[in-house]
Amino acid sequence: xxxxxxxxxxxxxxxxxxxIALSLIAFxxxxxxxxxIALARTSDSRMLQTLSSGFVxxxxxxxxxxxxxxxxxxxxVLGFDINPWLAAGIALILNTSAFLGEIWRGTIQAVPxxxxxxxxxxxxxxxxxxxxxxxxxAFKIALPPTVGYMVQVIxxxxxxxxxxxxxxxxxxxxxxxxTFQPLLVFGVxxxxxxxxxxxxxxxxxxxxxxxxxxxxx
Amino acid sequence: MKYQFQFGDVFAAWPLLLQGTWTTIQLSLSAMLxxxxxxxxxxxxxxxxxxxxxxxxxxxxxxxRNTPFLVQLFFFFFALPSLGLRWTAHTAALTAxxxxxxxxxxxxxxxxxxxxxxxxxxxxLALSLKGYEVFRFVILKPALKAIxxxxxxxFILLMLSSAVVSAISADDLTSxxxxxxxxxxxSFEIYIVxxxxxxxxxxxFSALFRAVxxxxxxxPDRR
Numbered sequence: 001x002x003x004x005x006x007x008x009x010x011x012x013x014x015x016x017x018x019x020i021a022l023s024l025i026a027f028x029x030x031x032x033x034x035x036x037i038a039l040a041r042t043s044d045s046r047m048l049q050t051l052s053s054g055f056v057x058x059x060x061x062x063x064x065x066x067x068x069x070x071x072x073x074x075x076x077v078l079g080f081d082i083n084p085w086l087a088a089g090i091a092l093i094l095n096t097s098a099f100l101g102e103i104w105r106g107t108i109q110a111v112p113x114x115x116x117x118x119x120x121x122x123x124x125x126x127x128x129x130x131x132x133x134x135x136x137x138a139f140k141i142a143l144p145p146t147v148g149y150m151v152q153v154i155x156x157x158x159x160x161x162x163x164x165x166x167x168x169x170x171x172x173x174x175x176x177x178x179t180f181q182p183l184l185v186f187g188v189x190x191x192x193x194x195x196x197x198x199x200x201x202x203x204x205x206x207x208x209x210x211x212x213x214x215x216x217x
Numbered sequence: 218m219k220y221q222f223q224f225g226d227v228f229a230a231w232p233l234l235l236q237g238t239w240t241t242i243q244l245s246l247s248a249m250l251x252x253x254x255x256x257x258x259x260x261x262x263x264x265x266x267x268x269x270x271x272x273x274x275x276x277x278x279x280x281x282r283n284t285p286f287l288v289q290l291f292f293f294f295f296a297l298p299s300l301g302l303r304w305t306a307h308t309a310a311l312t313a314x315x316x317x318x319x320x321x322x323x324x325x326x327x328x329x330x331x332x333x334x335x336x337x338x339x340x341x342l343a344l345s346l347k348g349y350e351v352f353r354f355v356i357l358k359p360a361l362k363a364i365x366x367x368x369x370x371x372f373i374l375l376m377l378s379s380a381v382v383s384a385i386s387a388d389d390l391t392s393x394x395x396x397x398x399x400x401x402x403x404s405f406e407i408y409i410v411x412x413x414x415x416x417x418x419x420x421x422f423s424a425l426f427r428a429v430x431x432x433x434x435x436x437p438d439r440r
Contacts, residue, residue: 061419063380065391066412073404077220151283158285162384169287182295190284190292197283 004181009188015171016192022157022167025089027150030096037101039130042108052101059098065159067091072163088160096153103149107142108134144211148204151197158193168192226401227410237393238414244311244389245376245422251311252318252375253368259319260326261352274323281320287381289313294385310382310389318375325367329360362434369426373419380415390414 002008040052059067072087111134119129161170172189176182227234259277262270281289293316294309304312333356341355361368383391394411398404 058416061377061416062412063377063391063415065380065383066408066415069394069408070405070412073398073408077405079220155283155285158287159381161287162381169285169291172288172291176291176295180299182291182299183297186288186292186296190280190288193284193288194280198279201279201283 001180002178004175004179004184008175008179008185012168012171012175012185012188013192015166015168016196018165019154019157019167019192019196022088022092022160022165023150023154026092026096026153026157029089029093030100030153033093033097034100034104037097038104038108041101041105056098056102059095060102064091064095064156065162067095068159068163084160084163084165087163088157088165092153092156092160095156096149099149099152100146103145104138104142107138107145110141111137141211144204144207147200147207151200151204154196154200155193222406223403224406224410226403227397227406230397230401233393233397234390234410234414237388237390238418240388241376241379241390242418244307244314244382244387245372245379248311248314248318248375248379249372251315252322255315255319256322256326257357259323260330263323263327264330278320278323281317282324286313286317286378287384289317290382290385306382306385306387310379310385310387313382314375314379317378318371321371322368325364325371326360328367329362329364330356332363333360358434362438365426365430365434369423372426373422376418376422377415 037052037056040048041056043049068087068091071091072082072084075082075087115133115137116129119133124133157167158169160167161173164170166174168189172185176185179185259274263274266274290310290313293313294306297309298304337359338351338355341351346355379389380391382389383395386392390411394407397407401407
């Protein structure tokens with residue numbers, strides 16, 4: 001039987017790059033999807049509102065794990081080839097889109113209504129109004145919760161371990177099965193996640209405090 | 218598309234699915250109640266305890282909020298038994314859920330407690346209420362009312378993330394689904410049905426929380 005040593009530690013640590021890669025993919029895709037959802041939710045079109053709120057309801061109302069399973073097991077049924085990479089990426093992008101979309105809808109609606117009216121009074125059409133007036137202001141409000149949500153995205157990637165994607169948690173399981181030293185192995189796994197997430201949490205809290213201080217002035 | 222959807226096997230297994238749904242409801246409700254108790258205790262410690270207690274509670278919150286639930290679950294299920302603790306998958310799952318929820322809910326309740334104006338607490342003391350009475354009636358109840366929506370959406374997130382406990386086979390709804398999947402190979406149909414059950418549960422829980430609000434916290438605010 002192997003014991004937990006330097007090579008085992010490196011095996012888990014190296015798997016962290018897949019956790020990071022998957023998080024970045026989920027966040028980048030989720031940011032695009034989330035912007036679309038937020039714009040649809042705040043649009044004037046009844047149909048876009050219904051569709052986007054249905055999307056959000058479904059992805060916020062079902063477990064991420066089930067979304068992952070549905071894509072992983074469902075894609076072959078619909079005739080697509082799929083691997084754990086693709087399934088995890090798609091599931092996380094869709095899930096992140098729903099959550100970021102809801103966060104950003106809130107921040108778009110938090111822009112004072114006078115700004116909307118002023119933009120309209122200046123004769124700005126939708127694209128200019130959003131791009132030059134509303135979204136820059138919403139962006140400032142959205143930054144702290146968005147950074148905070150990145151922590152959720154990183155933690156969410158751990159579920160990809162269940163469908164066999166070899167990121168940190170899966171690497172931990174593999175090493176644990178070989179060494180039977182769960183306390184050490186999962187301690188290391190938890191420490192790696194903590195090292196990834198904690199700086200982001202601190203940054204989000206700091207930005208939140210700064211914003212609160214700026215508003216209080 | 219050539220695929221023929223066959224829901225027959227899924228619906229034939231409805232007693233199992235019902236059993237799993239009930240386990241998920243039980244797990245979630247117990248974790249919500251116990252987690253709330255943990256969170257109230259920690260929020261109290263964090264707002265009015267001695268410095269080292271605050272430090273310990275802060276460490277607990279930061280560790281839990283910055284590591285994935287799945288890893289916490291593995292820790293409770295695999296690592297703690299290696300120290301000699303004997304428990305079932307079900308107890309390990311419940312413990313992990315309580316510990317996880319406790320950390321998130323502490324921060325939510327702390328925010329509620331800090332939103333109570335100082336004058337209100339002083340008014341309570343001036344009425345010669347005892348320390349715990351002030352906490353119970355003057356601080357805690359209005360605090361819970363103030364953060365009720367955030368707290369209950371955290372509860373629903375917990376119910377949804379309880380699907381993860383299937384990774385240690387804790388006989389919840391998702392575990393039942395995984396077992397059915399390996400017997401019938403109707404994975405897509407099973408997971409669609411189970412996802413729909415979770416959606417219904419999420420909607421039902423949020424209706425339940427609205428009802429609880431009306432029964433317990435629906436008194437007029439003086440602002």
